[in-house]
Amino acid sequence: MKHDQKSYTVEEALQKLMHFCAYRDRSQKEVEDKLNGMRMIPEAKEKIIISLMQDGFLNEERFARSFVRGKFRIKKWGRIKITQELKKREISRPVIKLGLSEINETEYRNTLYDLAEKKSEKINESNPFKKKKKLADHLLRKGYETSLVFDCVNEITG
Template identity: 65%
Template sequence: MNKESGKSYTVKEATLKLMQYCAYRDRSQKEVEDKLTQMRMIPAAREEIIIKLMQENFLNEERFARSFVRGKSRIKKWGRHKIKQELKLKEVSSPVIRLAMTEINENDYKSTLYALAEKKIPLIKETNPFKKKKKLYDFLSSKGYESHLILEVIDDLTS
């Protein structure tokens, strides 16, 4: 049981709490809606709070998506597929996802993919070269990279 579930909030208290929640790091609208539901706010109050957060720029879906893309590609080294999938799970709209994906620099993206592959190859304990390539492919694919890029990297690094 959550600590919030027993307490009831006024709209003003909930708004302040959500302002702090959004100021800590960018949040998606779904995360904010989930938080308000968790706080047991009625739908009319949730809508009012979300509108206020947007007006005061605490909640900005595009800013959230852009920072999410930057963080996941640079820090977690995720590929485009995985990033898009996660944004869809957070109910970010397709146009905003397309805009946010422009945060990925193509050269950085490819060099990250190469670096991941170069680091992974020595760790694969497989003597059969085909199985080794398959394991590398599966690993890079699970990180969300596109197949044509993975195949390009595997060809470059294993030939």
């Protein structure tokens, strides 16, 4: 892969990053990675990041909230998987907590049960214990909490 060897002025880089952040919410790590790819010096990176934050293009809390909403509503991920992904993006614990507050508890449980029922219908397994295990494993991989998964699986498979 050939790297773009173009060098950017702070102003050009700032413009590029404004578009990058305006397209969708970004984490500070994504912006830093982009700036590293542009081979910006540390002083320039700092100046650009501060400017993006002051102008509202970069906001970790807003990023965390929209990330949580998207992964929960679209991909139907559980809190554990969402938290792990936010940690990978170097989002702090307090901001992750704020992001997770976007999930409504009733909606969360309903989503878990809907996922479980749909998956349960698709599992071709005559042994009830193996079926329960396959269903539980699927829900755990989606990032749902163990206690909720087992309650749900027991309720659905009776």
